[in-house]
Amino acid sequence: MAAEPHRVEMSLTNDPRLVSGVTCAVEYFAARAGLNEATCKALVEAAAQACEDTFQLLTDDAANVRVTIEDFSDRIEITLQHRGEAVPSAGLESFGIAGLEGAQSGLALLSRVDRVQYHTEGGVSQMKLVKYHPASAPQS
Numbered sequence: 001m002a003a004e005p006h007r008v009e010m011s012l013t014n015d016p017r018l019v020s021g022v023t024c025a026v027e028y029f030a031a032r033a034g035l036n037e038a039t040c041k042a043l044v045e046a047a048a049q050a051c052e053d054t055f056q057l058l059t060d061d062a063a064n065v066r067v068t069i070e071d072f073s074d075r076i077e078i079t080l081q082h083r084g085e086a087v088p089s090a091g092l093e094s095f096g097i098a099g100l101e102g103a104q105s106g107l108a109l110l111s112r113v114d115r116v117q118y119h120t121e122g123g124v125s126q127m128k129l130v131k132y133h134p135a136s137a138p139q140s
Helices: 016-033 037-055 106-110
Strands: 007-013 064-071 075-083 115-121 124-132
Touching (some): 007 016, 016 037, 016 064, 037 064, 037 124, 106 115
Antiparallel strands (some): 115 124
16 A cells, blocks of 8 residues: 555435445545455445445435545544434444334444444534454454
C-alpha cells in the first residue's frame, strides 16, 4: 500500500441503488490494501449490508447516510452516520442493525470484519467497520 492515506466521503440519499457506489469504493480500498479476493468480498458484503440496513432506520425521506471510507497503514475503516432511529446495541447478538427484517446481527458483521464500533450522540448514530490488513491484524 502507498504511504499516502486515502479517504472517500459520500452522502447517500435514501435510495438503496446508491450502495453500489459504496461497494466500488470499498473494493478499491481493499485491493489497494492487498486483501485477498475472499477477504475483499466479505468486506464489500459487510459494507453493503450495513448501508442497506441503515436505510431502514432513516425516519425522513430527505434523510441521508454519510459514508466515509479511509485507509491507514494497518487497516481500512468504513464509517456510516445517520440521523433517525437509533440502532439497538445491548449485546453482541443485537448490536449493529439487528431486529430489522433481513438485517445482520453483530455476529454476522464480525464474521466479515475485524471490529465493529457503534456510537450515538446528539441524535447522530455512527457505526464503524474495521478491517485490518493481513500483516497487521490483531492477534487473538
